[in-house]
Amino acid sequence: VWNRELREIVQLAKAAGALVVVDAVCTLSTMPLEMNAWAIDVVITGGQKGLSSIPGVSLIAFSDAAWERVRTRTAPNTHWCLDAMLAENFWHNAGYHYTAPVSGVLALHEALRLVCTETLEKRYARHLRCSLALQSGVRALGLALYTPQTCRLNSVVGITLPEGVTAREVCNHISQQYQVEIAGSFGLPIVRIGQMGEQCREHHLFRTVHALGRTMSDLGVKVDLPAGVAALEESLSASSREARR
CATH class of the missing domain: 3.90.1150.10 (Aspartate Aminotransferase, domain 1)
Structure with missing residues (x-):
């Protein structure tokens, strides 16, 4: 959840050695959210709210620190759907993770195009x-x-x-x-x-x-x-x- 003290919250979390995960489903593209500048580790959102696309596609972004935590984790995943490494391999290399929601991805592409056009x-x-x-x-x-x-x-x-x-x-x-x-x-x-x-x-x-x-x-x-x-x-x-x- 975005709030106006998010940068300060991130700093406190970092001082305690924690990673920061932000739910931005309502706020991505509706108000400022600077993932890199504010040192946020994970941003999760959906296509259907702030981005004004259709439901069915979720987006997640990881910082380098978050990816390192993913790569070095020792606890087993509770389900293969939650395996970020499988998803990364699916999108950028080879292999299979899930059936891609093609219509949802195309709708998201159009929604993002409109965001970029508007600025x-x-x-x-x-x-x-x-x-x-x-x-x-x-x-x-x-x-x-x-x-x-x-x-x-x-x-x-x-x-x-x-x-x-x-x-x-x-x-x-x-x-x-x-x-x-x-x-x-x-x-x-x-x-x-x-x-x-x-x-x-x-x-x-x-x-x-x-x-x-x-x-x-x-x-x-x-x-x-x-x-x-x-x-x-x-x-x-x-x-x-x-x-x-």
């Missing part, structure tokens, strides 16, 4: 701009964001549920009535809105804030839908003005 700098800026706008819209509706500003990702926004409604009720209603998909959480009284890759576009934000406001109102929660949409629009307009300076 990472512009992609980071787009995700930040849209995330801040969505946060403004949600707050103006009268709902509370779950995490403090310093801990928020550009790719997912967590919203604390008001008393009287459950995540299941909200997610089911917004899906069935407004054809917008959001998610619950694992034990927390929140719902989550993901905005990654092609989901992270301004027109999707307006539809989502409108659907969320209507859903809450339908379920008996008092919200200010016009204020939410206005705050979203103002945040996007302000960031556009700033970019033109």
